[in-house]
Amino acid sequence: MPESRKEQLLDLAHAYVQEHGLTDLSLRPLAAAIGSSPRVLLFLFESKDGLVKALLARARRDEVRLLESLPEEDLIATARTVWGWLRDPGHRSLVTFWSEAYTRSLVEKDGPWVGFAEQTVVDWLAFLTARQSDPENVALRTAVLSALRGALLDLLATGDELRVTAGLEITLDRLR
Numbered sequence: 245m246p247e248s249r250k251e252q253l254l255d256l257a258h259a260y261v262q263e264h265g266l267t268d269l270s271l272r273p274l275a276a277a278i279g280s281s282p283r284v285l286l287f288l289f290e291s292k293d294g295l296v297k298a299l300l301a302r303a304r305r306d307e308v309r310l311l312e313s314l315p316e317e318d319l320i321a322t323a324r325t326v327w328g329w330l331r332d333p334g335h336r337s338l339v340t341f342w343s344e345a346y347t348r349s350l351v352e353k354d355g356p357w358v359g360f361a362e363q364t365v366v367d368w369l370a371f372l373t374a375r376q377s378d379p380e381n382v383a384l385r386t387a388v389l390s391a392l393r394g395a396l397l398d399l400l401a402t403g404d405e406l407r408v409t410a411g412l413e414i415t416l417d418r419l420r
Contacts, residue, residue, distance in 0.1 A: 250288045253280055257295065258302050262337040266296065266344050296356035300345055304363065307342070311371045320420045322375045323388045327412055330396050331405055343400055365389070384419065391415045 256278035271282040289295035349360035372385040395412040
């Protein structure tokens with residue numbers, strides 16, 4: 245199969261897992277939903293774990309692309325811009341997918357999840373370093389990242405955007 249078909253199926257699978265999640269992912273329903281077969285998916289991705297790894301790599305590429313597309317701002321302004329993107333209801337399925345992958349990476353010590361959460365932190369800290377006037381202050385960017393991640397998880401858990409945004413604003417104001 246041509247590489248473009250593999251990428252096309254990966255794009256369709258990515259959309260599928262955003263809607264249905266990764267927990268209990270089964271190749272048969274996935275293949276049926278994206279117009280393929282389990283056999284083709286196994287051929288292209290070698291295994292279900294290979295497909296999940298490809299989906300996680302795709303999620304990380306999308307995340308890095310998003311970060312690179314943000315305007316050049318200072319650290320706190322960047323955090324506010326990122327929060328605007330994270331809380332956008334149009335991105336809810338994507339951030340839920342990311343949250344699920346991040347969490348599974350923390351609890352499953354082998355398989356396709358290994359290192360996903362850690363590499364995500366590395367990616368974000370590298371991005372935030374470029375937005376800091378004092379790049380030696382790793383504690384400040386860690387605090388910003390922690391505040392964003394905590395706010396996102398709280399928003400996903402409760403849907404209470406007003407409360408969570410107000411709490412994040414207080415945190416960001418104090419970090420400034």
